[in-house]
Ligand SMILES: Nc1ncnc2c1ncn2[C@@H]1O[C@H](COP(=O)(O)OP(=O)(O)OP(=O)(O)O)[C@@H](O)[C@H]1O
């Protein structure tokens with residue numbers, strides 16, 4: 249028992265995300281130090297460290313795109329799930345659940361291809377693509393979290409005279425929060441990787457070295473982009489792990 | 498005071514409650530019994546408008562319940578259910594203080610009231626106030642459920658199998674507590690149960706329902722002695738009715754003054770039921786019992802003849 253608690257505590261420690269974050273920053277600032285390694289991977293190329301933009305700037309843009317898409321996905325996803333679990337919106341529940349699934353089965357690349365003619369090149373199309381792609385886990389988990397609440401709790405809340413808003417804010421959202429947070433975590437982690445394709449439509453981010461490496465046949469560039477994206481995903485994921493309550497209630 | 502006047506509830510094609518009329522006086526404890534699916538819960542939930550009735554009228558203290566805002570109506574009534582519906586993310590104290598908080602009582606008054614109720618229901622404040630529902634036993638959770646229903650001191654209590662799923666001993670304790678509470682607080686209570694002994698023990702008015710209709714209502718003794726039909730008779734215990742009736746009558750009702758004879762060796766308390774007295778006679782092979790008062794002093798005697806004979810005459 250105490251072992252389990254200790255484990256849970258360890259999972260909730262801030263040092264885990266701090267270590268991943270430090271590694272990420274170190275990799276951004278000191279990629280040059282690994283020049284020997286990349287030279288060995290890519291002996292024929294003149295340059296082996298991606299230098300068209302500095303990694304910190306790319307990281308910032310990457311975070312911005314993922315962050316904006318995540319905020320929008322949370323607002324829309326949680327909002328839609330809450331709306332269809334109200335009495336007035338119940339009829340739309342299957343429709344919303346289905347739309348969210350379709351959003352995820354639709355490949356982000358295809359969304360980009362369709363969005364560029366409308367929205368132009370740059371960050372906007374990739375934000376739209378990520379938003380659609382990240383909606384499903386959030387909608388699905390919010391629905392599951394709210395529907396999973398013991399019906400007796402809801403009956404008691406209403407029977408005691410809580411208004412719809414009080415029920416939502418004081419009971420349903422707090423009880424569903426761990427499940428909703430898990431959905432956001434999945435959504436954001438997937439999108440950190442998916443955002444790389446934004447580089448193909450001119451949204452410069454950590455995908456740049458990867459795309460550029462593929463185009464120029466420079467494996468070292470691809471590795472650098474992948475390494476940074478991987479570290480970013482681990483950092484963000486460990487932050488979510490820290491935020492999540494230790495165990496099921 | 499609650500009045501149901503020709504109330505009907507239909508769910509689509511099914512009629513869950515069919516033209517029932519029922520009046521529960523101030524301070525009365527009304528128990529609804531009947532087979533599963535006969536409409537007990539539906540009846541209860543129409544009173545606080547968790548379910549809207551289809552036809553007829555429901556009045557609280559002479560006012561139509563539809564004249565109130567739903568939330569206002571419900572905050573005036575306590576509501577306790579079998580699954581307790583305690584909020585798992587709130588402490589016991591916070592759960593109990595729910596309705597007073599909704600009614601915007603000052604913080605200090607809420608705390609005072611919560612502690613008063615916890616004491617009343619045998620939940621030591623220092624031990625339970627900061628516990629979460631998952632840390633409670635079934636019986637403790639149901640006490641918290643009842644405390645929460647009583648929190649804002651409502652005149653009306655609606656209870657849907659509040660002691661269901663409890664072992665017989667805890668159940669009986671809670672029943673006695675509810676009876677005692679009722680004696681002190683004079684709430685108007687509508688209580689649903691599956692347990693006939695519980696119903697007979699608690700009820701001032703017993704209402705037997707079947708397929709959405711009221712078959713018979715009245716004092717438990719009335720129904721035991723003159724069941725309206727075979728259904729009521731069998732629901733109330735069939736051949737066991739004699740014992741069930743004996744369980745409702747106190748020894749003091751049948752006892753005779755002390756005779757000059759020698760005191761019988763076996764004793765029975767004056768407030769025990771005739772059923773308990775009969776059980777002692779059977780167990781001890783005794784035909785005569787000495788009735789004692791609270792101080793264990795003899796105040797009368799009860800013979801087997803008197804016990805069964807008196808019953809036969811009534
Ligand atoms: N929301 C609902 N929608 C449709 N039918 C319902 C609904 N609630 C209850 N019913 C039906 O109404 C009838 C009465 O149900 P109710 O819950 O009042 O029974 P009950 O007497 O409380 O039964 P139990 O003793 O099993 O709790 C049942 O036939 C039930 O199927």
Ligand SMILES: [Mg+2]
Nearest residue numbers: 537538539657
């Ligand atoms: Mg029921």
